[in-house]
Amino acid sequence: MKVVITIELTNRQELILKIVKDEGPITGEQIAERLNLTRATLRPDLAILTMSGFLDARPRVGYYYTGKKGNQLISETLNKILVKDYKAVPVVIKEEASVYDAIVMMFLEDVGTLAVIKNKGILAGIVSRKDLLKAAIGKQNLQEIPISIIMTRMPNIITCQLDDPLVNVANKLIHYQIDSIPVVRPFDGLDGLEVVGRITKTTITKAFVELVNEKDI
Numbered sequence: 001m002k003v004v005i006t007i008e009l010t011n012r013q014e015l016i017l018k019i020v021k022d023e024g025p026i027t028g029e030q031i032a033e034r035l036n037l038t039r040a041t042l043r044p045d046l047a048i049l050t051m052s053g054f055l056d057a058r059p060r061v062g063y064y065y066t067g068k069k070g071n072q073l074i075s076e077t078l079n080k081i082l083v084k085d086y087k088a089v090p091v092v093i094k095e096e097a098s099v100y101d102a103i104v105m106m107f108l109e110d111v112g113t114l115a116v117i118k119n120k121g122i123l124a125g126i127v128s129r130k131d132l133l134k135a136a137i138g139k140q141n142l143q144e145i146p147i148s149i150i151m152t153r154m155p156n157i158i159t160c161q162l163d164d165p166l167v168n169v170a171n172k173l174i175h176y177q178i179d180s181i182p183v184v185r186p187f188d189g190l191d192g193l194e195v196v197g198r199i200t201k202t203t204i205t206k207a208f209v210e211l212v213n214e215k216d217i
Contacts, residue, residue: 013045016046019034026062028042054066079165084163085166090197091109093114093116095116095147097147098147099147102147112180113198123184126151127147128179131151135150160181179201181199
């Protein structure tokens with residue numbers, strides 16, 4: 001699935017881009033003269049074009065056109081957003097807990113996925129709503145079934161790390177058709193991975209909405 005984001009510029013912003021592209025580097029005062037406007041009037045437009053990456057500015061030189069297209073600028077911006085900036089607190093359960101315990105925790109925490117941990121917090125597995133639903137079908141005593149029986153085990157778990165671009169995690173969520181990915185890091189002195197967070201579809205949505213609002217586009 002390819003997501004296309006369109007940046008819509010005003011007519012005045014389009015004119016500013018054309019002037020800078022044709023005559024840059026050029027100062028803000030010179031741009032204002034070309035458009036018969038004051039420098040103060042253009043300040044918000046120049047700020048938006050600079051923050052969006054269409055223009056760059058150098059002290060005592062002026063503005064110049066970066067030569068980058070909207071989609072390229074969006075890609076560069078998204079790749080700067082890292083997992084560590086948006087990760088949520090992980091919701092974990094011990095592997096010796098029962099399926100019943102997992103159902104209760106999932107309901108109370110209002111999440112769709114639980115990270116299963118073993119001794120000292122090492123990631124052992126993942127359990128989803130679908131896993132719990134399958135286990136609940138039938139006449140088994142859910143309090144007697146360990147969650148370790150139904151969970152997806154390492155190394156068959158999709159994970160991400162703190163310095164991964166958030167857009168890469170979004171691609172994983174779509175490709176593997178899952179709702180949540182645990183954020184992990186190597187466990188000091190132990191063989192395994194420590195769970196330090198989680199990224200969900202809601203996390204991705206929140207990040208993209210904040211990005212759009214921040215850019216005022």
